[in-house]
Amino acid sequence: MHPVYDVIGIGFGPANIALAIAMEEKGLYPNSLFLEKAANPVWQGEMLFEISLDTYSNIQNIPFRDLVTPRNPRSRYTFLNYLHENGLFFEHLNMDMLMPMRPDYARYIAWVVDLLRERLRTSCDVQHIERWPQAEGPDLYRVSCADGSVYHARHLVLGTGRSPRLPELFSGLHSERVFHQSRYNTALANLQRHAPKRIAVVGSSQSAVEIIMHLSKTLPDTQIHSIIRRYAYPLKDTSPFMSEIFFPTFTDAYYNADQATKARIDADAFRTNYGACDMDILEELYKQMYYDKLHGRQQIHLHRLTDIQSVNVDEQGVDLRLFDQMTQLPSDVRFDAVVLATGFTNLGQDGQQSLPLLHDLEASLQRSATGAMQIGRDYRVRLNAPTEQGAVVLNGLCESSHGMGDGGSLSLVSLRADSILAGLQAHDQLAHSAPAPLQEVALDA
Numbered sequence: 001m002h003p004v005y006d007v008i009g010i011g012f013g014p015a016n017i018a019l020a021i022a023m024e025e026k027g028l029y030p031n032s033l034f035l036e037k038a039a040n041p042v043w044q045g046e047m048l049f050e051i052s053l054d055t056y057s058n059i060q061n062i063p064f065r066d067l068v069t070p071r072n073p074r075s076r077y078t079f080l081n082y083l084h085e086n087g088l089f090f091e092h093l094n095m096d097m098l099m100p101m102r103p104d105y106a107r108y109i110a111w112v113v114d115l116l117r118e119r120l121r122t123s124c125d126v127q128h129i130e131r132w133p134q135a136e137g138p139d140l141y142r143v144s145c146a147d148g149s150v151y152h153a154r155h156l157v158l159g160t161g162r163s164p165r166l167p168e169l170f171s172g173l174h175s176e177r178v179f180h181q182s183r184y185n186t187a188l189a190n191l192q193r194h195a196p197k198r199i200a201v202v203g204s205s206q207s208a209v210e211i212i213m214h215l216s217k218t219l220p221d222t223q224i225h226s227i228i229r230r231y232a233y234p235l236k237d238t239s240p241f242m243s244e245i246f247f248p249t250f251t252d253a254y255y256n257a258d259q260a261t262k263a264r265i266d267a268d269a270f271r272t273n274y275g276a277c278d279m280d281i282l283e284e285l286y287k288q289m290y291y292d293k294l295h296g297r298q299q300i301h302l303h304r305l306t307d308i309q310s311v312n313v314d315e316q317g318v319d320l321r322l323f324d325q326m327t328q329l330p331s332d333v334r335f336d337a338v339v340l341a342t343g344f345t346n347l348g349q350d351g352q353q354s355l356p357l358l359h360d361l362e363a364s365l366q367r368s369a370t371g372a373m374q375i376g377r378d379y380r381v382r383l384n385a386p387t388e389q390g391a392v393v394l395n396g397l398c399e400s401s402h403g404m405g406d407g408g409s410l411s412l413v414s415l416r417a418d419s420i421l422a423g424l425q426a427h428d429q430l431a432h433s434a435p436a437p438l439q440e441v442a443l444d445a
């Protein structure tokens with residue numbers, strides 16, 4: 001026989017970690033399990049650098065908006081308590097640093113993960129979810145992992161993070177030579193074996209600039225070509241008024257707004273979180289290019305207003321045809337590798353109407369006239385017959401419905417955990433009249 005969990009969380013990044021904390025602190029759903037595909041989860045580990053860049057690459061979030069503080073400032077899982085318990089408190093205050101260093105924050109998250117190990121199974125790459133009918137009571141969900149292990153639960157919470165956004169020209173071309181920022185550290189380690197002479201970095205976001213800086217320090221003999229469609233790297237909008245999109249009240253207002261209003265807000269707020277860079281890293285890059293010029297050399301090449309017209313990949317490299325809008329001239333350049341620092345996509349955008357993991361549940365999902373999945377304010381996916389099955393919840397994947405403060409940001413993970421737990425409880429109340437589900441199922445049922 002196999003245990004039936006009340007909740008299975010898929011993915012153990014900040015979103016589901018915050019949920020696990022809330023469950024523990026509120027004494028709710030103690031019979032829960034989180035499945036994480038990494039053997040040792042590290043927060044955005046593919047973009048965590050090991051050289052000096054780390055010391056000036058700080059996170060973009062005030063640490064009071066950590067995994068728990070906005071929901072429960074007295075929690076043992078706060079960033080402040082991490083500093084305290086790890087002997088870092090006084091030195092950290094001495095740095096007068098509002099936003100912590102990225103590796104410091106990654107260590108904070110790893111420290112929390114270690115405290116929650118009891119609820120976590122690592123190296124579980126979830127491949128498949130299906131409805132698992134019961135003779136009596138609501139159906140269960142069966143979750144299958146790449147290693148062949150299976151788990152059963154009443155409710156599911158998907159916290160798998162957002163999917164890479166890949167320019168259409170590059171679709172199907174992923175290889176050791178063409179890779180997205182979400183594989184940066186792994187792919188770079190492979191690439192270093194080939195002593196690359198020329199690398200292209202596509203995109204003008206914070207990550208693009210960080211990658212350019214990192215490449216220039218890690219591979220000092222490699223020429224780095226930054227290919228951007230804009231005239232220059234845009235500056236992030238950090239206005240306190242615009243930053244109110246990271247308030248919980250904004251989530252309520254946005255969720256209830258019509259599509260036209262949502263589009264209007266998104267256009268305004270875009271540069272708070274996307275396709276834009278912090279001033280400190282832009283100044284650093286500018287100084288680096290100036291310093292090189294001063295010494296009669298050039299390592300970083302900026303291709304402004306440049307479109308990529310064609311891509312050809314072979315085992316030794318990548319040919320790009322570039323088109324310079326300013327001069328109206330094309331050029332053909334061969335690179336050893338191309339890094340796509342092109343960001344991430346949200347459910348409901350770029351034609352992404354559902355998640356691959358929900359494929360087998362398609363028949364249960366309510367959809368709008370345009371085919372969009374329907375998501376409640378409490379992040380529950382709207383199901384056709386909710387009392388016949390447990391809840392399916394999306395944690396950190398609802399930017400299109402809940403707004404920019406809610407998706408690709410750490411700001412609201414703690415309060416979102418509260419909404420999710422309230423939603424699960426509401427679902428249980430609704431299903432209350434149905435017979436209770438089994439506590440165990442046969443493995444081959």
Ligand SMILES: Cc1cc2nc3c(=O)[nH]c(=O)nc-3n(C[C@H](O)[C@H](O)[C@H](O)COP(=O)(O)OP(=O)(O)OC[C@H]3O[C@@H](n4cnc5c(N)ncnc54)[C@H](O)[C@@H]3O)c2cc1C
Nearest residue numbers: 011013014015036037047059060061126160161396409410
């Ligand atoms: C480089 C980078 C830097 C960022 N910096 C900031 C910042 O400074 N401030 C900020 O507010 N936001 C930042 N963000 C936004 C980021 O989205 C959030 O910080 C946060 O990581 C989102 O948490 P999450 O749990 O939703 O997703 P993720 O952190 O992506 O975690 C998802 C987890 O699910 C696991 N997983 C995925 N699929 C499966 C599966 N099938 N089976 C099992 N496990 C699976 C993954 O291994 C991962 O551990 C940054 C994003 C990036 C890419």
